[in-house]
Amino acid sequence: MMHWEQLLSLKRYGDTVKRHRKEQDETRLGFEVDYDRIIFSSAFRSLQDKTQVIPLSKTDFVHTRLTHSLEVSVVGRSLGRLVGEKLLEKYPDLSFIHGYRFSDFGAIVAAASLAHDIGNPPFGHSGEKAIGAYFEHGAGMRYKQSLTTKEYQDLVKFEGNANGFRILNESKPGVSGGIRLSYATLGAFTKYPKESLPHKPTTHIADKKYGFFQTEKAFFEEVAAELGMTRTGTGDDLGFARHPLAFLVEAADDICYTIIDFEDGINLGLIPEEYALEYLIKLVGEAINKDKYNQLKDTASRLSYLRALAINTLIREAVDVFMNHENQMLAGEFQVSLLDKSKFKAQISDIISLSVARIYQSREVVEKEIAGFEILSTLLDARTRSIDDDSLHYNQLITKLFEAPARQENHGLYDELMAICGEITMLTDSKALRFYKKIKGMDID
Secondary structure, eight states: OHHHHHTTOOOOTTTOOOOOOSSTTTTTHHHHHHHHHTTTTHHHHHGGBBBBBSSTTTTTTOOOOHHHHHHHHHHHHHHHHHEEEEEHHHOOOHHHHOOOOOOHHHHHHHHHHHHTTTTTOOOOHHHHHHHHHHHSGGGGGGGGGGSSSHHHHHTTTHHHHHHHHHHHHOOOTTTTTTOOOOHHHHHHHSSSSOOOOOOOOOGGGGGSSOOOOOGHHEEEEEEHHHHOOOOOTTTOOOOOOOOOOHHHHHHHHHHHHHHHHHHHHHHTSOHHHHHHHHHHHHHHGGGGHHHHHHHHOSSSHHHHHHHHHHHHHHHHHHHHHHHHHHHHOOOOOOOTTGGGGGGTHHHHHHHHHHHIIITSSSSHHHHHHHHHHHHHHHHHHHHHHHHOOOTTTHHHHHHHHHHHOOOOOOOOOOHHHHHHHHHHHSHHHHHHHHHHHTTOOOOOO
16 A cells, blocks of 8 residues: 655655655745756757647647647646645645645646656657667667567667656766656656566556666666555566556646647647537536627637636546545556546547547648658667767768767667667657758758
8 A cells, every 4th residue: 555655755866865845945845846857958848849749730729749748737736736635634644744735746746747748759659659660670670689578678669658757867977867856756757657568458557558668677666665656566577556646647648638639630620610619518518608608709719718618627527536546546456547437538538539530640640650750760770870880980970960979888789779769759850850851961051
């Protein structure tokens, strides 16, 4: 059974003494520092040129990964605060003895939500698949025999969530432990607290993907031990039950992409307004103020009003579901997302189905995902040649193009491949395209 006092640990990488909540400076609270550090990180800034729905789109309406992440953090803060208020009523010692406040829960969920897409490569989930395909079916297959099974699985099933954990915690010269977030925020960030293998599809939401590479396995084990997360893996296979607040981070993301991607589709003309209004009205139902709604004369105003109602409706619903199943979460027995338990599940499914058909499978998205595959495969192929022979002039030029650090002689093949994948994922959509053109000789001044 997990316990909230442990789950709310303020510990950071390198700490040698316990950080007590009652001793925190209220003007610079540790959990709020997490949010600030993410905002000022270069990895977060790169999200401004990674689009949320349509890769490389220059349409003003479309959300970038950055605006999406900011919106998810706002929803996450509301979810955390509302849940925190109820948890402090249920467990008064958290407040009276340890000094926690409802805003702490909001700060943790907001920070974890802000970072939830920080590991996404260019071209989003298509980018993840492109990296995996390069190593599983492309030229990257040449490394299979030189890697362990788990190392190779990290590459062929490259995962943005695990890459995010790596980015947040990766040590660099002069900077140990990355941006050093609190362990509570790292726990809430990790929606899939397991390594890439064993891959055993189950009904448990935490087994859907994985949350850390072999490079971060030991550190995640330290984080999980500090937080008191329940171990689910056996032997050398590392896996844990979710930190309960990870369910709120997931809900914040689900709420935003369900409603806001839908809104993007309408603004792009991919979904007719009459469809949109009908689907959203079914979701918000009796919450609509009909007099106010009838005074709205244009699509944007009506859509904005319904979107706000829909998000608020789903926030309240997610909080209720969380509190109804909080004991199961602490026991590591809650197996689905919060919205899967929602009374609005049917309406949410209808919206997502329409978005899949009209947006995610639209010709524009498909064409640009194909381009993303070609671009990332080319970049990976050019960049990995330095591993095979870094004495060749061409390979040295490519390394300079990427402004990559010199090879570390004490690093193994897996570490070098993961470092190269990390370089690729830090590229924005535009920069990846620019590098591709230079490599192909298409962009010569």
